[in-house]
Every structure is written in structure tokens, then in C-alpha cells.
Amino acid sequence: MINSKVFFQGLKxxxxxxxxxxxxxxxxxxxxxxxxxxxxxxxxxxxxSFFTYALPGQLVMAESLLxxxxxxxxxxxxxxxxxxxYPMTVSLFxxxxxxxxxxxxxxLSCHFLAVTSWLIAKDGYKKIDKKHRIDFxxxxxxxxxxxxxxxxxxxxxxxxxxxxxxxxGLAIVNPVYFxxxxxxxxxxxxxxxxxxxxxxxxxxxxxxxSEWALLFAGLIAGTVAFLFGEKNxx
Amino acid sequence: xxSSQIIILAIxxxxxxxxxxxxxxxxxxxxxxxxxxxxxxxxxxxYSTLAALLGRMIIFPAGVLSDSDLIYRLVVLVCCIFxxxxxxxxxxxxxxxxxxxxxxxxxx
Numbered sequence: 001m002i003n004s005k006v007f008f009q010g011l012k013x014x015x016x017x018x019x020x021x022x023x024x025x026x027x028x029x030x031x032x033x034x035x036x037x038x039x040x041x042x043x044x045x046x047x048x049s050f051f052t053y054a055l056p057g058q059l060v061m062a063e064s065l066l067x068x069x070x071x072x073x074x075x076x077x078x079x080x081x082x083x084x085x086y087p088m089t090v091s092l093f094x095x096x097x098x099x100x101x102x103x104x105x106x107x108l109s110c111h112f113l114a115v116t117s118w119l120i121a122k123d124g125y126k127k128i129d130k131k132h133r134i135d136f137x138x139x140x141x142x143x144x145x146x147x148x149x150x151x152x153x154x155x156x157x158x159x160x161x162x163x164x165x166x167x168x169g170l171a172i173v174n175p176v177y178f179x180x181x182x183x184x185x186x187x188x189x190x191x192x193x194x195x196x197x198x199x200x201x202x203x204x205x206x207x208x209x210s211e212w213a214l215l216f217a218g219l220i221a222g223t224v225a226f227l228f229g230e231k232n233x234x
Numbered sequence: 235x236x237s238s239q240i241i242i243l244a245i246x247x248x249x250x251x252x253x254x255x256x257x258x259x260x261x262x263x264x265x266x267x268x269x270x271x272x273x274x275x276x277x278x279x280x281y282s283t284l285a286a287l288l289g290r291m292i293i294f295p296a297g298v299l300s301d302s303d304l305i306y307r308l309v310v311l312v313c314c315i316f317x318x319x320x321x322x323x324x325x326x327x328x329x330x331x332x333x334x335x336x337x338x339x340x341x342x
Contacts, residue, residue, distance in 0.1 A: 019325065040241055044238070044245065053252075075247040076251075078248045079254065083255050084283040085259060086256075089255070091279075093260055094266045094273055097263065106264075110253075110260040168302045168340050170333055172299060172307060172310055173333050176332040179288055182281070182285060193278075195285045198284070198285030199288060199289040200289065201282075202286025202288070214286050214287055217282065217283070217286035217289075218280075218284075218286050219283075222278040222280070226274060226275045
């Protein structure tokens with residue numbers, strides 16, 4: 001059903017010089033501590049990472065709860081901040097498609113789609129035989145997802161021992177890791193433009209609309225990068 | 235409503251709002267060919283949306299990171315990217331350094 005050799009190849013991406021384990025651990029430990037602050041118990045904190053597994057959305061949820069936002073507002077705010085997962089899935093899953101693989105693998109494993117797993121999969125899928133790429137992806141997904149859940153619990157349990165400076169230190173690890181990964185991914189003109197223009201437009205549009213910033217910045221910068229790449233042969 | 239009920243409902247709302255995008259992506263992917271222009275466009279939009287999120291995380295962070303100075307965050311980011319490039323794209327070293335570096339700067 002699942003090719004175990006390829007699955008473990010995906011799982012092993014947690015090790016090595018490109019390991020996402022440290023940044024994942026850092027940010028989910030910080031999240032666990034924040035969730036404790038927001039009034040969650042241990043099971044609820046673990047459930048949040050188990051069912052959502054998307055840090056920016058979980059941060060929005062925790063902060064919205066702290067200010068007493070309604071459920072509808074939480075839903076919309078999270079949807080807007082996590083909408084990036086839609087283009088991310090569409091830009092990854094066609095690379096993993098194979099007609100011999102059952103659909104349920106794709107429908108279930110899309111839950112593992114997060115920035116970390118996406119960047120690792122984009123970086124490593126070419127090494128894997130087309131037929132088994134989805135199993136490679138499931139391996140990456142299980143590894144990163146499990147790390148996130150366990151570290152949320154670790155963060156919750158260690159919240160009392162973490163002072164503010166330590167939490168701030170932990171919180172910077174994730175954006176630093178992602179920026180480095182993205183710079184490593186800038187291998188052609190259109191991706192480079194997408195990254196640079198997106199980085200600038202994100203905060204700029206945020207000053208006009210905090211909720212719609214990601215959507216608009218992504219669409220504008222992505223389209224500009226695509227057109228530029230088309231015109232200049234990538 | 236009890237606070238624990240509100241939290242459970244918030245977890246459900248957050249999970250649904252997140253899974254919708256992933257699942258729609260999986261459905262759309264079935265109709266998108268890797269060689270098509272639309273795939274290239276989605277690829278660019280994915281990278282730029284991610285970059286926009288990261289830009290926002292550094293300039294206008296949510297959570298505990300907002301208690302640090304912007305200039306410190308930028309210094310840490312630039313230094314760590316430099317280390318990343320100089321260390322033949324090792325990701326572990328710059329990420330570990332970033333945590334200690336920002337905690338230290340924030341303590342000055």
C-alpha cells in the first residue's frame with residue numbers, strides 16, 4: 001500500500017544539514033507556551049496542532065481568543081492567513097501525481113501540507129521515482145507533523161520555565177529557517193522575483209489591510225513573477 | 235458558553251478553515267498538468283505568498299516576537315542568511331544561532 005523504503009526516505013529528511021526538526025521544535029514549543037497562556041489545557045494544545053498543523057493560523061486563533069473574537073471572525077481570519085496552502089498544494093501535488101496511486105493518499109496527506117514540509121518536498125522530489133513520490137511525501141508529512149504535535153506538548157509543559165527572552169529567541173527561528181530555505185530555492189528568475197517582490201509587498205499591503213495582505217501580495221507578486229519569467233524565458 | 239467549549243469550537247473552526255485550502259488544492263491538482271502554464275503560475279503565487287507571510291512575520295510579527303525590536307530582528311535575519319550562504323547552505327547552524335542571537339540582543 002505504501003512503499004516503506006521511500007516512506008522512510010521521506011521520514012529521514014528530519015535528519016541532516018537541512019533538518020527542519022530544530023525550527024519546527026522551536027516554533028511549536030513557543031506555540032505550546034502561548035496556548036497555555038491563552039487558557040488551553042494540554043489535550044487542547046495537542047489537538048490544535050494535530051488537527052490544524054499550520055502555525056500562523058494557530059497564532060491567529062490564540063490571539064483572537066485572547067481578545068474575545070467570535071467563532072466566525074476566527075474562521076475568516078484563519079482562512080485568510082492559511083489560504084496560502086491552496087496555491088502551495090497546487091504547486092506541489094501535480095509533481096506527486098501517479099495514476100497507479102489511490103486518491104485517498106492525496107486527500108488525506110494534504111493535511112501534512114505546511115511551509116516546512118512543502119519546502120522539503122520541493123527540494124527533494126526529483127530524487128524519487130514518480131510512482132512513489134506520494135509515499136515520500138507521506139514520510140515527510142508524518143515526520144514534520146508528529147514533531148509539531150510533540151513539541152506543542154513540550155512547549156505547554158515547559159511554559160513555566162521559559163522566560164520572555166527565550167520565547168522571543170524561539171520565535172525568530174522559524175522565519176529565519178524559512179527565509180534561508182526560500183533563498184536556497186531561488187534557482188530561476190521567476191521564483192527569485194516571486195520571493196523578492198512577495199517579501200516587499202507582504203508588509204506593505206499589510207499596512208493597508210491586515211487580513212487581505214497575504215492574498216493580494218501573493219497574487220500580485222506571483223503574477224508579476226510569472227509574466228516576467230514568461231517574457232524572459234524563465 | 236464555558237471557556238473550554240469555546241476553545242474546542244475554536245480548534246474545530248481553525249482546523250476546518252485550514253483544511254479547506256489544503257483539500258481544495260488537492261482537488262485542483264488533479265486537473266493541473268506539471269507542464270502547463272497554470273502550474274507555473276501557481277508555483278510563482280505559492281512562493282510569493284510564502285514570501286509575503288515571511289516579510290510580514292519579520293516586520294509585523296504576531297505573538298511574542300512583537301516584543302522584540304524590528305532592527306534586532308532584521309540584524310539577526312541578515313546575519314543568519316549570510317551564515318547560511320557561507321556554510322554551504324547548512325540550515326541547522328543559522329537557525330540555532332538566530333535563537334541565541336535575538337535573545338541576547340533583546341537582553342541588552
